[in-house]
Amino acid sequence: MKNQGFVAFLLLLISVNEAKRLDRCELTWFLKKGDMDGYYGTTIGDWICLAFYGSRFNTKSLGGRNPDGGRNYGIFQINSRWWCSTQKGRKSNGCNAYCGDFIDDDIRDDIACVKIIAREASGLDAWYLWRRNCKGKNLSRWTRGCEF
Template sequence: MKAAGVLALIGCLVTSTESKVYTRCKLAKIFSRAGLDNYAGFSLGNWICMAYYESGYNTTAQTTLDDGSVDYGIFQINSFTWCRYEKVQEKNHCHVACSALITDDLTDAIICAKKIIKETQGMNYWQRWKKHCEGRDLSEWKKGCEVS
């Protein structure tokens, strides 16, 4: 009986730490509702393309960089400048814990991404956006998606 309880508890823990990988159209809807379409002059296609190349739409994506900092979440937001990791004192310009950027609720990640756009050179912060999305026709990224 105790073993069944322990297994159930482990099952709950494993379920809660699984990553959420959104579909392109689900993200288009979330991004549109969050006001990202044409935010700072960048179309919805830019945001969807960038999220794809940065994280593969994976909310729990984490990339450790050579300098020891970590890029977090769907937008791969860096721990050194934009969020707080544990008790390490980084700049934390978004005033958010890095763990808040790797949840299925994209609110904090979107707020932080908007701040990055305003405080840097637009979407140039995201190198994969520059390589794969900048200056291209991005209308295909939201094609077939119902966005409001």
């Protein structure tokens, strides 16, 4: 009996920590609501493409160490070296945010931060994965079939 209770507790703990993966149309809705279509010359397709290649739409994605010493957080892979604070060491905090806030299911703060990055760091060029996988490509497939 004790083991069953422990197993149930363990399964509950695992389900609470499971990452939420948005589908592309759900993310399209959030981005449209956040006024991201046309923001500093970007399209919703740009942001969806970035989120796919950066995190596979995983809101709790945490990347490994980058060459600049930072890590990437959340669905848009926001770099801790420049844009958020881990409360370890002296680094820039351009979004005035705690990095841990970008690895939860509420992406409103992620959107607020990427707006700052797009405005202050030459748009989406700040993301290597966007430059490599999305820049200059037809991105209409990322929003095709999504109502917005």
